[in-house]
Amino acid sequence: MIPKTYIQTLAKKNARHDGRRFDEFRQPVLVEYAVSAKSAEGSARVTMGNTIVVAGVKLEFGQPYPDTPDEGSIMISAEMLPLSSPEYESGPPGIEAIELARVVDRGIRESKALDFKKLCVKSGEKMWTVMIDIYPINASGNLFDASALAAIAALKNARFPKVEDDKVVYKEPTDEPMPLSFMPVSCTVHKIGDKFLVDPTRDEELAADARLTVAFTEKGEVCAMQKGGEKPLTHTEVFAMVDLAALKAGELRKCL
């Protein structure tokens, strides 16, 4: 592990421990589709430098919630697999995994990219539940952006399964894609000292004072945000971070 103080000192000198610029993502940034096509309705694997994340979509029938009888629903879960890092232990999802899943969820849900009405099969009685599960395979920093990208890529890859006599026939996918009108993309900016940087390594994450995840619609509107970390951010800092995130999210979108 690289000491926090070393990373903080480097940041003061406008440098990073792996030689990147502050606004530079690790390479490659790679999206592979249909990595679990036999089992999942949609799936994707995202590589960002050493970080690898997979996401899969399963569709199930459910009953609409009473307050939204004409809408389907989405559920996003994440699990910090002990396979992916010596930091993680077996057990139910910890707070880190819960926050990750909720931030990815918000980025997709609040963008309104997914038409929930079209996920309703019969008002008040039957809906599709879209379940996205996110798993890091190698957790080396910036799980937020890699997971959000993997989740939206898996959704893009997903096809409805065939329905026969009101039952889902999982073996037979149709050609019908998800009612997804565009791809929301997130970018997280980290603050170390008075510097802002993207795509942190795990060591940089641990040395950061604060972070801000911003999700954007295709038009560049902000559709979800989450501030993390212990230190506060000023008004000016927030907007500087949003601007940097917007720029980099545009680049990430091209990888989809």
Place this chain on the structure above:
Amino acid sequence: MAYTRTDRALNGLRPMEAKVGVIKNARGSAMFKIGKTIAYAAVYGPREMHPKFMQNVERGTLRCNYNMMAFSGSGNRVRPGPNRRSREIGLVTQNALAPVLDLTEYPKTVVDVYIELLQTDAGTRCAGICAASLALADAGFKMKDLVCAVSCGIVGGTPVVDLDYSEESYDDHSVDIPIAMIPRTGEITLMQLDGVLTREQLEKAVLLARDGIQKIYEVQKAALKAKFADGKISLEGE
């Protein structure tokens, strides 16, 4: 009518692919794919065993954990977290691998093996064992040999090796026998059986598995060598 295969011979394995060193954070790791079943395995440790009363003062302990990703099943979403099936598979995987592994240099520690299934089309515990054995070798532990595993069985009266899901769930009689072996000695380190069959059928099936094991062994050895040549090895099953 006897069961026949259209995509491969009765003694043929599905296409395999193996790669080691796929998870950088781990001390050792591997991906093993057979047909549409894909397993990842990562090895961490030796690290201190907790709780303390579990520590073995004579040698390190091997601990295996098997998990199916929530979207990796053939029907509904698999509920995440351990269940009776996954815990049992973790245990038999441990027993399948332990005989080749020498952990006497690491008393009081645990070596953790994590197996994750990305996609499943039957034979998941066997694919997991193949991946785990590669990951342990990649980690550089002292091993007598690799461990190879494949299922064999009877489908509609016909002995076959490496059953896929359609064969495992074949309506008109199916017997599934996962087997793991130390290929150099032919010793069996895992054997389970579900179904009804005659002693003769059992013998035929096990012989098919023995042949299959040798093919898997070649793919595994090639994957370990390829790590140093930075290549991806892919060998077609027959």
